[in-house]
Amino acid sequence: MMLLPLAGAVFNMAFGKKLKRPLAGVIASLFVAASFVLAVITWLGLLSKASNQRVFNYTLFNWISAGNLHLNFGAYVDPLSVTMVLFVTGISALIHFYSIGYMGHDERFSTFFIYLNLFVFAMLVLVLSGNFVFTFLGWEGVGATSYWLIAFWFERPTAAAAGKKAFIVNRIGDFGYLMAVFLLFNYLGTLSYSQVFSGVGNLSHGTVVAIALLFFVGAIGKSAQLPLFVWLVDAMEGPTPVSALIHAATMVTAGVYLMARIAPILHLTAGVGTIVAYVGAITAFVAAMAATSQTDIKKVLAYSTVSQLGYMFLGIGTGQYIAAIFLMVTHAFYKALLFLGAGSVIHGMHDEQNIKRMGALRKFMPVTAVTFIVAWLSIAGFPPFSGFFSKGDVLAGAYEKSVILWVIGAVSAILTAYYMGREVYLVFFGKQRFDPAVKVHESPKVMTVPLYILAILSAFGGALDLPISHLRFLEDWLTPVFAHSLAPSTISSATRFVLGATDGVLAAIGIAIASSLWIKSASRPAAEPAFLAAGWGIDRFYDRAISRSSTRLSQFFSTVIEVKVVDGATMSVASLVGLVGKYVRKVQSGYIRNYALYISVGALLILGYFLTRVGA
Amino acid sequence: MTVPGSWYLILSALLFSLGALGFFTRRNVLIMFMSLELMLNAVNLTFVTFSRMLGDIGGQTMVFFVLVVAAAEVVVGLGIIMAIFRRRSSATADDLSIFRG
Amino acid sequence: MIDLLATQIALPDLITFLIAGCAVVLGALGVVFMRNPVHSALSMIMTLFAIAILFIEQDAQFLAAVQVIVYAGAIVVLFLFVIMLLGVDKKEYLGKDRLRGQRPLAFLAVLIIFVEILTLSRGNWATGAKATVLSTTSPITNVEQIARTIFTTYLLPFEATSVLLIIAVVGAVVLVRRSEERTVGEGQAIELEAESEMK
Structure with missing residues (x-):
């Protein structure tokens, strides 16, 4: 199910340029639509089960096994993820079809659909993952593809800047998410949802609050909440179907999904x-x-x-x-x-x-x-x-x-x-x-x-x-x-x-x-x-408070620290090596007999060592 | 009773040392090459001596192989020397020290 | 000591060894210290001959013959050819070495080599059962003994040496051949020259 959009992306990467214009889009759309159909089938399958047995954990393969860390690549299917998948794939499919018309005149038509497919794939990984790491993989995948999509018309400076902004602001959220994941692993030694949620009750209250808050920071970044919503508005520079996809169906809801997913953690911290x-x-x-x-x-x-x-x-x-x-x-x-x-x-x-x-x-x-x-x-x-x-x-x-x-x-x-x-x-x-x-x-x-x-x-x-x-x-x-x-x-x-x-x-x-x-x-x-x-002037505030001060800090680093400390250290190391080399290079006389002498001296020392050891 | 094997061994040690000395001190590539041959001969003498002391023909067989390898080595070595000399018209190994540091 | 020797060692053997041994050492000294390469080569012939004598003295008749034919007859002649061909039969300056410390260090190293080899030859380092290929006391002749080992036990190394000889011949031809295009050896020489000119 989640691999279908990826297959679509790969297919278009391989053949997209050669296909006639609408065909690449149609194929991409069909892959997503097929994914939707599969989601519906899964949903019907779950529906036929008793309400307390509607959780499945499919494991495709073991991805990482290091120490206590065991990560499986697979799908965690429960009513929540199926709900997400249903509307993500459904709406994505509609948007794909719509894009065929909307992007009809664009030069990089097939590229656009590759990005769209990848985006849907990343979103599905995010939603269906059974552990926090794969959710993060999808989370980052969504971030990266959204960057490509927002900056799709990168010839426009504003579009490129908007893409960058989305990416950077999302990083702040990712930082929170990662910290939360680290904390979880540190205290629980596992990152799979089911094990985390059964073990989280044993943690101290402060730890749980920290984890929950950090996850919330991640969600704020992704779902464009108060301090970090600026990127979403600028993201309008992307093609309109992208806006629809990012806003409505997928990306921004990732934060909400995450918060719903960690409900057992949030529940512990009123x-x-x-x-x-x-x-x-x-x-x-x-x-x-x-x-x-x-x-x-x-x-x-x-x-x-x-x-x-x-x-x-x-x-x-x-x-x-x-x-x-x-x-x-x-x-x-x-x-x-x-x-x-x-x-x-x-x-x-x-x-x-x-x-x-x-x-x-x-x-x-x-x-x-x-x-x-x-x-x-x-x-x-x-x-x-x-x-x-x-x-x-x-x-x-x-x-x-x-x-x-x-x-x-x-x-x-x-x-x-x-x-x-x-x-x-x-x-x-x-x-x-x-x-x-x-x-x-x-x-x-x-x-x-x-x-x-x-x-x-x-x-x-x-x-x-x-x-x-x-x-x-x-x-x-x-x-x-x-x-x-x-x-x-x-x-x-x-x-x-x-x-x-x-x-x-x-x-x-x-x-x-x-x-x-x-x-x-x-x-x-x-x-x-x-x-x-001007959006409450938040952009200007960021510009004043963060961008300019960090620019000034960077200038300080580039003129003082860089020249004096970093360059100084590098240069002195280099000159030290040069000084050593000046003397050592005499060893490299270039005379064969000189080298032969050194070789034999080495051999003699080794031989002498063994003679004194064994012969005595 | 023939001369004891240890005498031959001392002699070959002396020969090997002289060969090494020549290789370390001479600058003429050809003479360095000859010194190399002296060292090989010292080893050959040792092989033959041990062959006699231990009553085993294997040592002599080994000398045979050493001779073959030495012949091959001389042919290729002299070929290389020829090729170099043709360009530089110098018989001194020290002149080839362009790879020095 | 002398009477000890006299009682135990047959006089002809002793005389042969002493003369041949002196010739070996003198020849070696000649190789190392003669200033003219031609003289060095001639000294080497003396050493090689003396070694051949020592081979005979130790019942290695076949090797003695090969030593004379291959070494004295072929290799030294090759050396002399090269010396003459290149016209480098000039005297070499044997005074002060350009490399500081090379000569004392060389003497020291050679001394250590000598001492270590002697130590090595005195000790009985080998352990375990001795692997005899073919006893020298068997009634067949020396040549036949060597032939048997070469064509039985050492057949594979023997074939390998034949390949080695072919390669050496081809290699020598490639290196020395003079042709319109640059051969491998010449190409390298040109590079060497260019590099030295750059300095």
Whole structure:
């Protein structure tokens, strides 16, 4: 299953250049689609088992065996990983097909699909691994391929810089992840999930907190949470299907997946959970605020992703793992749809990305408009679209934990509805603000069909986990995985209903504000402070605080340490060797008889040694 | 009663030492080569002496092989000397010390 | 000591050994200390002849013959040919050595060699049963004894030496041959020259 995308990548590496344009893409897409089919088969297989026997550990081969370290390359199949695999492969397959249309004119068409395949492969390794090391392998693989994909149009300096930024920021997270893994191995001597989770209870509290926090640092980096979210916004420089793939289906959810995976560890440390919840909530709010002032169609979505990921972490932090996964799945549906819709708009508008220069596009691209609106209502949490249910679950969990968290979440929900509404109105409604000479066209079938599919999923994805006792499919499915780690639900169904109703109302409020502000006019500077447009100035802060000081430090090193200490040491070692050589080189007289003499002296010494030893 | 074997051994030790001395001190490649042959002959003499002392023909057979190898060595060695001399017209090994440090 | 010798050693054997031994040493000294290469080569003939005599004295008639034919007859003649051909029969300066310390060190090393070889020959280093190839006391002649060992026990080394001789002949031809293209030996010589010129 996970090897199929790799096979696709290898196949395209070998033959991609020679194949006709669409064929390479079609083959790559088919490999991923086949992977999806296999995932479905696995899922059905698990479904037929009793709920407590749905864990399999396939071992393909033993990778490393050194000392206490035994690493198997294989698949760890349980309901959680299967859920991940299902939507990762499913959405990736749709995005692959969509890319055939979107990247149709690109010169490095087959290369693009190689990267996409590798990306999906890395993600599957991450998700299906049975130990922390292979998860890390996939984690890094995703990081590396995302770098290639974001910087795919590397002729643009901004794209190259964005790729670099993504890579570097991710490194910070990787550092946390690695440290956590080291700690785990140091204290437990094993890295396989099952053994770690059975042994983690014996560790001291401080160690567990450290491990959990370090894993959270890793997740922050990968899932673009508060201090480290800058890379995700810049990642918009990549081709739009890449944005969809990274944001919706795969990469950023890796952090959420990791946190869900280590639920048994988090469960032991309530304090860390609270930190995670607050970081998530604040990220949700901050990113939502930033999203209200963006003018780039994709940057709005980027901040929106960050915000939604904040919700997921809020769910994780409050112990509502299932709600977080639920939101992740529905988010995958509607965010993929939003990005693909945005890509369709960009494609149709001939690479125009500024929403201020759009408007009234619903007349030109009806399919894109309708599907986009479905996604919008879904992300806004408007009942009965999928976002309503998933976000509702998360917010209910937050309410149980603390009212403050709920308030932050609720405000962010209004903001979500508002900024998405702003985008929809600016793009699809209002007056036509672009040059009439531009021939706007609807996208080809290969792009619109995935839109249809995703729109259906976004609209009805909520049915996965309806808040009615017998229809909580996802919860029943995932409960065995989290078992003890889940926070018990204490609120009454009446409260739950009120909360749900509130969510709906909040969404309506947000949409109402957006429509009153943006349906007529495209220019309201008061609602778009530059400060927010610049993403709270976090980038500039990093530039000031870290980049410049480190530049200065580097200068110090290059002018003082490098010259005096490093060069000095090197030079003195060199001159010492030279000095020794000056005398020793006389041995190399070049005279054969001289050499012969030395040889015989050596031989004589050895012989003499044996004679005195034995002969005596 | 013939001369005891130890006398022959002393003689061959002397011959070997002289050959070594010649190899270490002379600069003419040809003479160094001859010194080498002297050393080989010293060894041959030892072989024959031991062959007699131990009553075994194996020592003499070994000398036969040494002779063959020595002949081959001389042929190739002189060939090399010829090739070098043709370029440098010098018979002194010290002139070939261009590989010195 | 002298009377001890006189009683135990037959006089002809003793005289033969003494004369031949003196010739060996004198010849060797001649090789090492003659300034003219031609004289050295001639001294070597003396040594080789004396060694052949010692071979006969020790019942190694076949080797004595081979010694005279191969060494004195072929190898030394080859040496003389090369000396004449290259015209290097000039006297070599045997005064102070250019290499500082080479000569004293050489004398010291040679002294140690001498002492160590003597020590070696005195001791009985070999242990275990003696492996006799073919006893010298068997009734067949010396030549036949050597022939038997060569063509039975040492057949494989013998074949190997024939290959070695072929290789040596081919090698000598390749090295010495003068041709339009550069041969291996000449190529190396040119490189050597170029390198020395660079300095």
